Amino acid sequence: MLNSLRSIVQEVNAARDLASALNIIVQRVKAVMATEVCSAYLRDGKGQYVLMATDGLNANAVGHVSLALGEGLVGYVAQREEPINLELATAHPKYQYFEATGEERYSSFLGVPIIHQRQVLGVLVLQQVERRRFDEGEEAFMVTMSAQLAGVIAHAEATGVLKAMGQNAQEARFKGVAGSPGVAIGKVVVMSPAADLRGVPFHPCEDVDKELVFFHQCLELARQDIKSLGKQLEKRLNAQERALFDAYLSMLDDASLGGEVTERIRAGVSAAYAWSEVILEHERNFSSMTDTYLRERAADVRDLGRRVLAYLQESNQQCRVFPEHAVLVGEELTASMLGEVPKDRLAGLVSVQGSSNSHVAILARAMGVPTVMGAVDLPFTQISDRDIIVDGYRGMLYTDPSATLRKHYEAICAEEQELVRGLEALRDLPCETLDRHRVPLWVNTGLMADVVRSLERGAEGVGLYRTEIPFLLRDRFPSEEEQRLIYREQLEAFAPHTVTMRTLDVGGDKSLSYFPIEEENPFLGWRGIRVTLDHPEIFLAQVRAMLKASEGLHNMRIMLPMVSSVSELEAAKTLIYRAFHELLEEGFHLELPPIGVMIEVPAAVYQARELAARSDFLSVGSNDLTQYLLAVDRNNPRVADLYQPFHPAVLRALHQVVRDGHSQGVSVGICGELAGDPAAAVLLMAMGYDVLSMNATNLPKVKKVIRSISLEQAEQLLDEVMAQEDEASINRCLERSLGSGLTRLVGISLESEASS
Structure with missing residues (x-):
């Protein structure tokens, strides 16, 4: 059966269009199942399930027989979203006879829904003259077949819409x-x-x-x-x-x-x-x-x-x-x-x-x-x-x-x-609420091209400088001096504003061609601080370059990515102290910069208090934290709908981090994409985050929303949001509270749905 399944899927993949794919399906499935009829019904734009291919029924009925959701056995399969296996189809109360098909001779019926991304695209049907119930193995094969074919059919259907090239x-x-x-x-x-x-x-x-x-x-x-x-x-x-x-x-x-x-x-x-x-x-x-x-x-x-x-x-x-x-x-x-x-x-x-x-x-x-x-x-x-x-x-x-x-x-x-x-x-106006609560807005950068855009939009500092970008743009590790020049340029451009430099963060979906990391599960593998602690020569060269670049400017912070334990933080700090004292001995006039931790994994959330006690600041990386909390690969379109930054679990984790960080007297910021969402920014401000860091494009939008609300209103909204049980309820709450005038700005939805 497995070889037959693989062979059919490969043939369908090779089909030139949807009609050819459906004909291959019904012919090959009929032969493999040794039955007398195999038919494929697909949902059209009106929600009707239309007979699109058959091997066994009257071919003239193709394109002419259709059933609504719940109508007949085919519509009933689509409605139930599960197989229906009948020894005598005519005895079922949902049975409906279509003269055009010539199906009156057939007794047995097995219908299996074809489901793609939670939508029933169609129904695959087997029929036979002899009265018999298809066995469990045959039904399981058909379920497996429909699951395998669902994506292929969806793609072929989409391709077929674009007619005549x-x-x-x-x-x-x-x-x-x-x-x-x-x-x-x-x-x-x-x-x-x-x-x-x-x-x-x-x-x-x-x-x-x-x-x-x-x-x-x-x-x-x-x-x-x-x-x-x-x-x-x-x-x-x-x-x-x-x-x-x-x-x-x-x-x-x-x-x-x-x-x-x-x-x-x-x-x-x-x-x-x-x-x-x-x-x-x-x-x-x-x-x-x-x-x-x-x-x-x-x-x-x-x-x-x-x-x-x-x-x-x-x-x-x-x-x-x-x-x-x-x-x-x-x-x-x-x-x-x-x-x-x-x-x-x-x-x-x-x-x-x-x-x-x-x-x-x-x-x-x-x-x-x-x-x-x-x-x-x-x-x-x-x-x-x-x-x-x-x-x-x-x-x-x-x-x-x-x-x-x-x-x-x-x-x-x-x-x-x-x-x-x-x-x-708004560029030159302060980011403050109606009752004068001040919220510093910083930016995430990685290229010199970001500098002008960031300063033009009123950035007050850099919450995340992605140091891996110079590594990604080369075919070898950049030298210490090459790194120093790049970092110096960033620090000078933003001086006297603070620039937070994240140490090398590779692995996961960021790979270096000259330093490949091949893993079955890279997001749970060798990445971030794990890589640099295993290669202290890379880490020390980068830290030395950062420290040299900061000489005389004193506007740099060092941030450590993917920390999941106190021991990792202590090991990294030891190397930073070592590089710092070496440079002092070499005659550089330096100040030890603040050292902070990125909170990106659940383990760090639950150790935020201990990490804060050993750090100068904390900064939440909401992109990875959301991914790990929800067990959703943020690069996988199949589960993209499950990546929900406003999920109650994510908001509770964010709230806990800021409380634990403040309990140790350290500043807590956030530099993930969530900080650049105007609606989220209101909640983060209410939670007590000291710094919001985002891409420069979103900075004016966030400032607009914060300047339109009081801190008291934001805290009331946070209380209401934290009482909700799912993201849909939270989104409705935000949309209702922030008002329709800010809907487009906040990005929750458009005022009207475009028709197609």
């Missing part, structure tokens, strides 16, 4: 996760890593003859590479291994892969897209084979595909021109991809992978670029050069928007611009 295009709507607030209206630019076969965007071919010449030139370059490689390794390989290079060359012939690609180019598709389609189809075919030797040839096909694709993409990369309002779309966007786009042309970002707390989303918020993450059903390779609307408030995307929808979002953009102009006037 840009011809007769119609508006399509896709759901993701809000990554950075705002609205962007622009043109799609598909971004993908070099030679990524699954990320090649669709482009039509305007000049077939020219494209064919280009394709064969690239094939010839790849042939030369393979011949050269074969000669280099000739003396080190046996005859059987050398034959692999001959096989590669033969695959490039017009009678093989080259011929298939030529046909697709002649049909009007670009060479790169045609090549990727052909290679992926052959890779899937090899992967589905039962013979081990043949199955392993899939890797050879993939390797060959990448070699040729690199040549096909090279000229395209060199002549890439970004439109005036470019919306970057990719499977997994990176910081380097953002750097390719001229600043004045970047309008929005869309990433298929990741969540609102992925680092690219954090960077987007710092840049003020509307972003949607985790758009898992978006067929991103097929929307290149299409018009798109990015709704970063609700995590919605609209391709080929109608004139009505575009007008609606243009009005929102105009309102945003008006709001920004109003916020700019």
Whole structure:
């Protein structure tokens, strides 16, 4: 059964469209289950479950028979969201006969819901003339099959909405996760890593003859590479291994892969897209084979595909021109991809992978670029050069928007611009409540580009300087002197304001190419302070660079990430003291900077009192703390909805940390993304946080909300919020208390839902 399941899923993955995928499903499942009918019903835009494919019922009924939720046995399966297994279907009170299907002969019935992201997409049905109840193993297989196929069907269904690859295009709507607030209206630019076969965007071919010449030139370059490689390794390989290079060359012939690609180019598709389609189809075919030797040839096909694709993409990369309002779309966007786009042309970002707390989303918020993450059903390779609307408030995307929808979002953009102009006037005003309670607003930075933006928006200090960024931008560890120059530049730019420098924080979703950390569960593995304590030579060089950079300025604090015990804090402090005294002996005139701890793991929450007694300050990293408290990978779009910063458990932990820190007489700040949420900022202020540190983009919004409320009102709101039992109730409470006038600013919701 397992081999059959794997084989069917692979075949469905290889299908060119939704209709083909459904036909494969019903035919293959019918054969594996040795039954007489297999049918697939899918939910349409009106909530009806329509017969979309069948092997056994009347084929003319496809597309014409539909049932509402709860109607008939199929609608009943969808309503119950669980299988229904009947020996005699006609005896069930929900049975409904449809003459068009010709199903009157069939007695047995097994219906299984197809569920994707808590939504019933459809129902998979088996029927048989003979009266029998499908056994537990058969039912379990069908449940497993529907679970495996749900994502594939959802993606194929979404792809099918975008008809004719840009011809007769119609508006399509896709759901993701809000990554950075705002609205962007622009043109799609598909971004993908070099030679990524699954990320090649669709482009039509305007000049077939020219494209064919280009394709064969690239094939010839790849042939030369393979011949050269074969000669280099000739003396080190046996005859059987050398034959692999001959096989590669033969695959490039017009009678093989080259011929298939030529046909697709002649049909009007670009060479790169045609090549990727052909290679992926052959890779899937090899992967589905039962013979081990043949199955392993899939890797050879993939390797060959990448070699040729690199040549096909090279000229395209060199002549890439970004439109005036470019919306970057990719499977997994990176910081380097953002750097390719001229600043004045970047309008929005869309990433298929990741969540609102992925680092690219954090960077987007710092840049003020509307972003949607985790758009898992978006067929991103097929929307290149299409018009798109990015709704970063609700995590919605609209391709080929109608004139009505575009007008609606243009009005929102105009309102945003008006709001920004109003916020700019607050720059030089203090961040204080109506009853004069002062709240310092600091910023999170990592690049020199952040400095000007931060100071322009009234930042009073730096609550988090991400020192790992200079490490991430190099192909080796930066030297002590290189680090000193970078840190000095930051400290001088913000002087006399305080700059909080976090020591190297790598691991998890931040990896260095020259210092790889391969782990099955990186977020619970070797990261943060654990890495630097295991490599004191790296830690000492960084601390020495920080201390040297602070000479004469005295505006630096050192912050330690991912501390989970008092012993880790003591070990790190010992190394800092050592570096400090060494530099004094070398003649530097230094003051020992304040040393603080980031509260990011539950263990630190429950030891906040002890950590505070041994520190000069505490600072909560709410992104990781929320992730660990809720056991939710913040980069995983499958569980993005479960990452809830306003979860009661998170708010109680935040409240406990500030109480325990203050009990030891130390300052307690927060530097996670939560601090930049205007509604959360009100609660954090009421809890007693001494410093709120955020991305520069959100600073004016937070100041606006704090200046519109009194501390007494904020404390009353906190009391009401802390009495709630779930995040939905907390959000309603915040929206009601802060007033509709601040709804857009706070980012809880839009005033009206856009129609599609």
